[in-house]
């Protein structure tokens with residue numbers, strides 16, 4: 001099998017790269033490890049893109065400037081970003097709504113539920129799977145070849161030039177020769193072995209929120225073949241999910257938003273972090289990591305009946321009991337310890353006006369750790385609790401690329417015909433930290449560039 | 465019934481999961497209605513099911529359909545629940561099963577009605593007269609007197625509407641059982657607008673994802689052909705009654721007469737619409753259909769098709785000796801159609817319209833609440849949206 005551009009992966013980054021390469025005249029083959037039903041990696045679980053928006057469009061409200069976007073990136077990454085690449089991606093993001101619209105993606109007008117992000121983010125109509133369906137439909141119309149259940153197993157790389165790939169296609173092994181390769185195979189979220197390297201046995205208790213197919217084997221191959229690495233290897237983005245979530249692929253619905261409405265204790269019945277530090281949309285991204293560092297990587301969000309109905313409904317009923325003791329027993333916790341924690345918390349709360357819509361004045365005094373906002377006594381039975389686990393969403397270790405999405409080798413030279421996009425390149429911009437909607441934006445902008453550069457490179461080569 | 469309980473319980477499970485997701489909120493009215501709720505009871509399930517117009521968009525957008533362990537499938541769930549509505553709220557209930565579920569109910573009624581009309585002719589005329597050619601004024605009534613036709617079809621019409629009203633009342637009581645807010649005239653106006661434009665018969669302009677993941681707007685315009693076709697033939701019939709009884713000009717009317725033009729347009733529209741819909745049904749992805757619901761839907765479309773095709777044949781051959789037989793067959797089909805109408809998918813418009821009225825009512829109340837000044841200390845529930 002021979003093609004111009006081989007695209008590895010089947011998510012947002014891969015399909016943007018494939019469509020762009022095809023639009024620039026190349027023959028394209030996409031290989032997707034998952035079966036058709038599960039095509040689209042973690043992209044099939046997504047909801048929105050973050051885009052710079054200064055001209056305004058029908059689906060967003062207000063303006064979001066380049067500087068503001070870049071500053072947001074810097075803030076979440078603790079200042080450590082590659083600003084040149086970040087600016088390029090931010091600028092490129094401005095035209096994404098239109099370009100993706102041409103590739104078949106439909107957008108959803110800002111509705112009540114999405115309003116708080118409508119200035120910075122644009123939502124796909126129907127979410128990530130609808131978007132992936134649209135990409136694949138357009139790909140088919142444009143004559144892009146797609147192989148499902150086809151996994152890249154190995155590559156033939158000479159120096160800094162890609163020659164061919166060994167692909168396991170269902171039960172057979174096929175060698176695919178290509179003039180260029182674009183790798184968009186996501187992160188290694190689903191690879192527990194890999195997490196164990198950094199987390200030890202704690203990794204066994206992680207929930208993988210997305211696809212089980214993101215094992216990171218292509219990333220490993222590339223690093224082994226001498227492509228330069230970027231990103232913090234042990235960093236990941238993880239959120240608090242319901243402890244009853246399936247091990248893999250539970251997607252968005254397992255996420256819990258109850259944390260600011262009560263307290264969170266670990267398995268010893270102790271609080272460990274300020275539940276009311278900031279608005280939840282600004283804090284949800286740290287809670288997975290916090291829980292991952294607790295004993296047995298489990299925690300419990302405890303609140304009382306005053307708070308029912310104040311946050312997004314969740315899939316499973318909370319555990320409930322008429323006393324804190326009863327609740328603790330049901331959760332399998334030391335009831336004395338939990339009672340003591342609740343009592344101390346209640347005594348430390350200061351009177352205030354509870355208001356989840358602002359950083360209110362309900363806080364604790366003299367408590368460690370404090371709860372800075374929305375600290376209201378837990379005293380109205382029945383009492384409720386959700387078990388919480390760390391839900392792995394995103395990894396940062398990746399391959400180094402330049403502003404043309406071209407891979408950079410360990411010795412600093414540029415790869416001849418190897419490109420990458422999407423999560424496997426996230427570490428180029430952010431070493432750590434997470435900004436809602438940036439994962440897709442990165443994949444789409446860099447994917448579009450990668451497709452164009454790969455196709456143009458082939459054309460120049462053949463002219464010569 | 466045990467199976468009903470399982471169906472409703474699984475429905476509630478699915479709705480809770482959807483409510484924790486909300487990715488489909490841009491597709492149709494169902495999703496707004498879900499977001500206005502936290503818990504779901506049987507009444508909600510019945511309401512939501514009849515608000516769904518079965519486009520399939522959410523099914524294709526959902527990452528959690530089987531083989532995923534969550535097993536989410538709103539269109540199939542709602543189709544099954546609607547089937548329950550049609551059965552439960554009709555009257556007499558036992559007839560619903562016998563006449564609505566399968567096309568055979570219609571065929572048998574059709575056959576019996578046709579035989580009865582033939583029987584009437586043979587009893588009141590010389591048998592040979594059936595093959596006689598009648599043309600010109602009053603020829604339709606040569607063998608079956610006008611008063612007889614009026615009597616039979618008025619009775620059947622009243623029957624149809626009567627049973628619909630019984631169902632409508634039972635359904636309305638069900639879905640409104642936990643509500644105190646008044647429905648206002650403007651809710652009815654809004655609902656009528658939604659219904660007439662079939663606004664929700666196809667997501668936000670994407671059209672129904674009907675046959676596979678490919679969205680197609682076909683279903684909406686085919687449905688328009690059927691719906692407006694039906695209204696045109698209804699107008700034609702009413703106009704005919706006006707000519708016959710007020711102006712005393714008896715049928716049949718010449719080809720360019722408004723009665724014939726309206727009837728022809730309506731009939732052709734319905735034939736195009738029903739043929740198209742039947743074709744789409746054949747091509748439709750079986751994963752998102754409930755077999756039973758699909759059958760009863762198909763049998764209704766087939767019945768409508770039969771009525772229109774026999775009507776068209778009558779129009780074409782009305783100057784020939786076949787006219788009498790064709791007239792009898794057409795009348796038989798119309799009679800069977802009226803008789804079975806309260807039990808077939810035809811009733812969907814009754815329930816769907818009422819569901820839309822309920823929706824318009826909820827929508828207005830939600831808007832009023834949104835624009836009302838928030839009471840301090842009582843912030844609105846955080847209708848947060850989950851972003852990654």
Ligand SMILES: Cc1cc2nc3c(=O)[nH]c(=O)nc-3n(C[C@H](O)[C@H](O)[C@H](O)COP(=O)(O)OP(=O)(O)OC[C@H]3O[C@@H](n4cnc5c(N)ncnc54)[C@H](O)[C@@H]3O)c2cc1C
Nearest residue numbers: 009011013041042043047048152186422423437439440852
């Ligand atoms: C529940 C959830 C919700 C999220 N929501 C958002 C959101 O709203 N907005 C946002 O920007 N980000 C979101 N993210 C993050 C986002 O999903 C990712 O950043 C983004 O999808 C990465 O895109 P990608 O194309 O690089 O990788 P993916 O979409 O994960 O695709 C990787 C693909 O590579 C394939 N693959 C892997 N190995 C091989 C191999 N050896 N051979 C062939 N193919 C292979 C996989 O099967 C898969 O198709 C979310 C993540 C999760 C888990």
Ligand code: SF4
Nearest residue numbers: 482485486487488526
């Ligand atoms: S994507 Fe699935 S779970 Fe989410 S709202 Fe749509 S149908 Fe429900």
Ligand code: SF4
Nearest residue numbers: 492516517519520522
């Ligand atoms: S099938 Fe279509 S109409 Fe029915 S709930 Fe889903 S999106 Fe709405």
